Amino acid sequence: MTEMTPLRIGICGVGTVGLATISILQNQLSLLAARCGRELSVTHVGARRDHSDHLYGDAKISRDVMDVARDPDVDVVVELIGGTTVAHELVKLAIEQGKHVVTANKALIAEHGNQLLALAEASGVHLCFEAAVAGGIPVIKSLREALAGNVVSEVAGIINGTGNFILTEMSNKGRAFEDVLSEAQSLGYAEADPTFDIDGTDAAHKLVILASLAFGVPLSIDAPAKEGIQNITPEDLDYAKALGYRVKHLGIARRSGSRIEMRVHPTLIPESKQLAGVDGVLNAIMLKADAVGELLLVGPGAGGAATASSVCSDIIDIARECGPGTRPLGIPVAELNAVSVIPWEEVSSEWYLRLHVTDRPGVMSDITQKLAARGISIESLVQKAAKEGDTDVPIVILTHAVPASLISDAVEAVVALEEVQPDLALIRVEAFD
Amino acid sequence: MTEMTPLRIGICGVGTVGLATISILQNQLSLLAARCGRELSVTHVGARRDHSDHLYGDAKISRDVMDVARDPDVDVVVELIGGTTVAHELVKLAIEQGKHVVTANKALIAEHGNQLLALAEASGVHLCFEAAVAGGIPVIKSLREALAGNVVSEVAGIINGTGNFILTEMSNKGRAFEDVLSEAQSLGYAEADPTFDIDGTDAAHKLVILASLAFGVPLSIDAPAKEGIQNITPEDLDYAKALGYRVKHLGIARRSGSRIEMRVHPTLIPESKQLAGVDGVLNAIMLKADAVGELLLVGPGAGGAATASSVCSDIIDIARECGPGTRPLGIPVAELNAVSVIPWEEVSSEWYLRLHVTDRPGVMSDITQKLAARGISIESLVQKAAKEGDTDVPIVILTHAVPASLISDAVEAVVALEEVQPDLALIRVEAFD
Numbered sequence: 001m002t003e004m005t006p007l008r009i010g011i012c013g014v015g016t017v018g019l020a021t022i023s024i025l026q027n028q029l030s031l032l033a034a035r036c037g038r039e040l041s042v043t044h045v046g047a048r049r050d051h052s053d054h055l056y057g058d059a060k061i062s063r064d065v066m067d068v069a070r071d072p073d074v075d076v077v078v079e080l081i082g083g084t085t086v087a088h089e090l091v092k093l094a095i096e097q098g099k100h101v102v103t104a105n106k107a108l109i110a111e112h113g114n115q116l117l118a119l120a121e122a123s124g125v126h127l128c129f130e131a132a133v134a135g136g137i138p139v140i141k142s143l144r145e146a147l148a149g150n151v152v153s154e155v156a157g158i159i160n161g162t163g164n165f166i167l168t169e170m171s172n173k174g175r176a177f178e179d180v181l182s183e184a185q186s187l188g189y190a191e192a193d194p195t196f197d198i199d200g201t202d203a204a205h206k207l208v209i210l211a212s213l214a215f216g217v218p219l220s221i222d223a224p225a226k227e228g229i230q231n232i233t234p235e236d237l238d239y240a241k242a243l244g245y246r247v248k249h250l251g252i253a254r255r256s257g258s259r260i261e262m263r264v265h266p267t268l269i270p271e272s273k274q275l276a277g278v279d280g281v282l283n284a285i286m287l288k289a290d291a292v293g294e295l296l297l298v299g300p301g302a303g304g305a306a307t308a309s310s311v312c313s314d315i316i317d318i319a320r321e322c323g324p325g326t327r328p329l330g331i332p333v334a335e336l337n338a339v340s341v342i343p344w345e346e347v348s349s350e351w352y353l354r355l356h357v358t359d360r361p362g363v364m365s366d367i368t369q370k371l372a373a374r375g376i377s378i379e380s381l382v383q384k385a386a387k388e389g390d391t392d393v394p395i396v397i398l399t400h401a402v403p404a405s406l407i408s409d410a411v412e413a414v415v416a417l418e419e420v421q422p423d424l425a426l427i428r429v430e431a432f433d
Numbered sequence: 434m435t436e437m438t439p440l441r442i443g444i445c446g447v448g449t450v451g452l453a454t455i456s457i458l459q460n461q462l463s464l465l466a467a468r469c470g471r472e473l474s475v476t477h478v479g480a481r482r483d484h485s486d487h488l489y490g491d492a493k494i495s496r497d498v499m500d501v502a503r504d505p506d507v508d509v510v511v512e513l514i515g516g517t518t519v520a521h522e523l524v525k526l527a528i529e530q531g532k533h534v535v536t537a538n539k540a541l542i543a544e545h546g547n548q549l550l551a552l553a554e555a556s557g558v559h560l561c562f563e564a565a566v567a568g569g570i571p572v573i574k575s576l577r578e579a580l581a582g583n584v585v586s587e588v589a590g591i592i593n594g595t596g597n598f599i600l601t602e603m604s605n606k607g608r609a610f611e612d613v614l615s616e617a618q619s620l621g622y623a624e625a626d627p628t629f630d631i632d633g634t635d636a637a638h639k640l641v642i643l644a645s646l647a648f649g650v651p652l653s654i655d656a657p658a659k660e661g662i663q664n665i666t667p668e669d670l671d672y673a674k675a676l677g678y679r680v681k682h683l684g685i686a687r688r689s690g691s692r693i694e695m696r697v698h699p700t701l702i703p704e705s706k707q708l709a710g711v712d713g714v715l716n717a718i719m720l721k722a723d724a725v726g727e728l729l730l731v732g733p734g735a736g737g738a739a740t741a742s743s744v745c746s747d748i749i750d751i752a753r754e755c756g757p758g759t760r761p762l763g764i765p766v767a768e769l770n771a772v773s774v775i776p777w778e779e780v781s782s783e784w785y786l787r788l789h790v791t792d793r794p795g796v797m798s799d800i801t802q803k804l805a806a807r808g809i810s811i812e813s814l815v816q817k818a819a820k821e822g823d824t825d826v827p828i829v830i831l832t833h834a835v836p837a838s839l840i841s842d843a844v845e846a847v848v849a850l851e852e853v854q855p856d857l858a859l860i861r862v863e864a865f866d
Contacts, residue, residue, distance in 0.1 A: 020724070024582050024724055028582070028584070031584070032581075032582070034649075034764045034765075034768050035581050035760070035763055035764055037759070037760070037765075130579075136724070136725035136726065136728065137728065138571075138574075138575055138578075138579030138728075141571075141574065141575075141578065141579055142571055142574075142575075145571075145574065145746060145749070145750060145755075146563075146571030146574055146742075146743070146746045147742065147746070148465075148468050148469075148745065148746055148749040149457050149461070149465070149741070149742050149744075149745025149746055149748075149749060150742055150745075151461070151464070216467075274707065274710060274711070274731060277707060277710060278707070289742070290738075291453070291457055291569070291738045291739065291741055291742035291745070292569035292732065292733065292738070292739050292742035292743075293569065293732070293733045293736070293738070293739055294732065294733070295569065295570065295571075295730070295731065295732040296729075296730075296731040296732065297728070297729075297730055297731075298707060298728065298729040298730075298731070299725065299726070299727065299728040299729065300725065300726045300727075303726070305723075305724045305725070305726070306724065306725050306726055308582070308724055309579075309580065309582055309583055309722070309724035309725035310579070310725075311582075312581065312582025312583075312724070313578060313579045313580070313581055313582055315582075316578070316581040316582060317578060317755075320758065320760070321755075321758075322578075322750075322754075322755035322756065322757070322758065323755065324755070325753065325754075325755065326470070327468070327470070327753070330468055331467045331468055332467075332470075335467050
């Protein structure tokens, strides 16, 4: 074997992930050299703020990250800035300069991935993004490489740790959404503006990437139907539990005939499924495929060191010259095959419907009649005791599988009843069997 | 990109895994070609028995598998014969002929891996064995590539599906070991001679491979201490459950100072750990490492199609020219660093001890005194009610962490008491916290 030259790495962005990445690269020099057959050397660090108090070894430091992309002494640009403006420009420039790129930026890949990946292919450089989905869990590698002999039929997972932390706390301790959200912010799990974690945008970005890898479809940012966790109440988490379910915020991408389903929403899962037991800030992804059957990958979905683990995995693949090459999505971008996505309204599932109704004779019959009139059969119906001082009683209904359009129509008719309060909950149920 | 020539594959052994591999390669021609940038073509099949009723496309068929290794029209030899005699000779010959090798043979890699891998390195060919450990779960790839930026501290897993099926059935249905074993054999989970599944040999083979990848140590077949599941009783599974534990047969490899622990044995795991909930023929592996923290991979540990999924993953890595190259164990064989393994007797853990004793005043005090005299403190002690018609009462003790030598010595002293029956159970407890 010929002696290989060191791989020269430029790190752009020195937040928690950037610092953790630098720390791994600098503290494990000899181990990484043994594993790669060459040295990994951080030659340039790009950071807007002054970080002269940090030790980056002999690395050059630039305030303008574009200088890193233009540096002839950099082979790999690691983009850890986030966002889709400067990061987009940086990645584009790096590829144009013939550099490999490693990024943890899910929004960038989900939004601009088709163009950037095509550009990387044309330039013969690697564009790697293991850290963009599910932090330290090697789900990109698993889909692209481990399952490469499979036809994947479904990807379903807890892919937003903040959301899972909030739901877990609410479920285990009966706490209110706002209350847990504040704690998540003070613990650093949620951003100052937590909108993307809460409304499903972050999970949708990740799902777009997973679906592209799983099904060979182009990245399409607007494909997933999206519902957040902001309207989930401790009451519904309790009822779900009593029925043998847990509520998780899932991203689901599933083959369905010649089309695919792509959706992000709170979901009742039978407690017997392992996915239902994944609590706190953990992420978990279930993969179903024709040969392997079902795989479940569980691990930290965020955090500096865990995310840096995936960043380093990409860097090491490049150093070993066994990176994804011209196939970061499994097949070349030009061969991706756009498949139509089934609209939310048409996607069938069982449903959890919780109502608060004034308890008068005949109301139950009125409600069930509205469902029956639309061909919706009821799998179970429980009338709960009224809470003390409350005149309304909660009713919890599990339906058989029907499309969203049908249940929405029925719910509209039910809410029109005088005795039914408007604060209902309607949540999809997935048995995953 | 230049047009690449097809990768020509020779399959040796056409049992369930071989047939499933051929089926994937022949049924997914165009998908695999898109994923690899070249065609995958089965050009030669080696099978001792006459399989003229099977369709192998245009593949040559040979009764002597060595003909496949010598065939100039074969680039990759896939060894699916099993055993360590013919398979060993075949893999050696294939490497000497300059062919890449893919194998699912854990015994072969665990026993002869150091020599075969060194030979493959010297010949510049890939020797891949994803399918050798945990069937369809990509644990080899995860350790070698996804965690390549980490220092791994522990690997612990359910890596024998037959054993896990037996323990699950015993635990959930109170069935006896022999009874479930017969069923496992009739279901095809266990071999006609199930010794290796039952006594821990199969799990030890896999653990040897995992430890080598995790810690960069040479494959050493005799390193793991080994205890099987043949003496586990439904009674102990019940008591464990009542105490909040599940009993799983685990392979554990753990860094401990400058040495490592390597052991295969039934283990009490707190029911709150996800590993405790992995039931039936499933496998699951927990990986702990400095950057990523904890990962759990769950999936099918056996079965033709699931194992073929891993075989195909290796073949596709080779076709994409991103295989493990000269580093199938993460680092070159010459750089593996032999580390001493802590003898079983020295390895500390908490212990579950179940006794049957004649119920007379003072016996409990005699027992606890024997433990106390050796500095073994008791975490909990439960005296169960005697079973109907039984004069003996069961006593269940959980100890604090002590080495095996100490607890063995104490147990010997306890059993010497006239009131204590010889049919005790002594099982390690692992909290994994």
